[in-house]
Amino acid sequence: MNGAADLAIDVRGLSKQFDGRTVVDGIDIQVRRGEICGFLGPNGSGKTTTIRMLCGLLQPSAGQGHCLGFDLLTQSRQIKLRTGYMTQKFGLYEDLSIEENLRFIAEVYDMPNERELVRQTLERLGLHERRQQLAGSLSGGWKQRLALAACLLHDPELLLLDEPTAGVDPKARRDFWHQIHLLAAEGLTVLVSTHYMDEAERCHRLAYISYGKLLTAGTTQEVITDSKLQTWEVTGPQLDRVIALTAHSEDWMAVPFGTEIHVSSVSAQDFGAWLAGIEPHHPWQVRPIPTGLEDVFIHLSRHAQDNF
Known part of the structure; x- marks a missing residue:
């Protein structure tokens, strides 16, 4: 398959x-x-609305395209x-x-060979012992x-997962992602929204949306390179002073990371030299480090325009 036939999702100008x-x-x-594909963005950015348009639950206000080769506007049924949609909120019967x-x-859904289908699905997801x-x-x-x-009972070709691991412990998240990669290896296409950077790094590709606009993909x-961010790690005492010094500058973005601070910028300046210029005898250690996804996404969110 080549070109458009190789795309499970191909939509343009999608608006709601x-x-x-x-x-x-x-x-x-x-x-x-x-x-x-990891679908990222802050709360209220439009991720859930986009996912619901992609699976045919919402009619777009504008835009066009195809999912699984079917027209998004005229072939939603x-x-x-052919799509499995896993919502944020658990929606099954708790007393069953x-x-x-x-x-x-x-x-x-009048699925054929219902008993055998359920048995196979229980085995596939490791649920048989708890059935x-x-x-x-x-x-x-x-x-x-x-x-x-x-979501997998009807053997979908596309899986849309809306923050599936929110509130789940790290081991369960790791097991879940192991299962997702097994499914993708079988040919299933997955679009998954998440707030976790370690999960984002498990995806083949990323799309970041903020206030309804796609900012990078x-x-x-590619996302890190396209950001053009430079990042420095700052360690030492009283790191809150570093944050205070950068607070009123458009050039620097300082964010606490545990016992250190990451300072990022798209300017050509060197943060260590800038800091030495305003605090010649400062007590901090500054070293350049590779920019990470979290640095990029914080930077993108910081500069996005609210659409409220």
């Missing part, structure tokens, strides 16, 4: 308005088949039938067991796995 307010503003998204939830979904456990008694990680199993390295 509610009561005259634009919450998604002319964004372009392209995701190749079998690819994991065909897209829904894991197996009962999956059997109920299979029966509602009789009530969904309401599950931990966050197991609820997440059950929700993913429900590409591989991790």
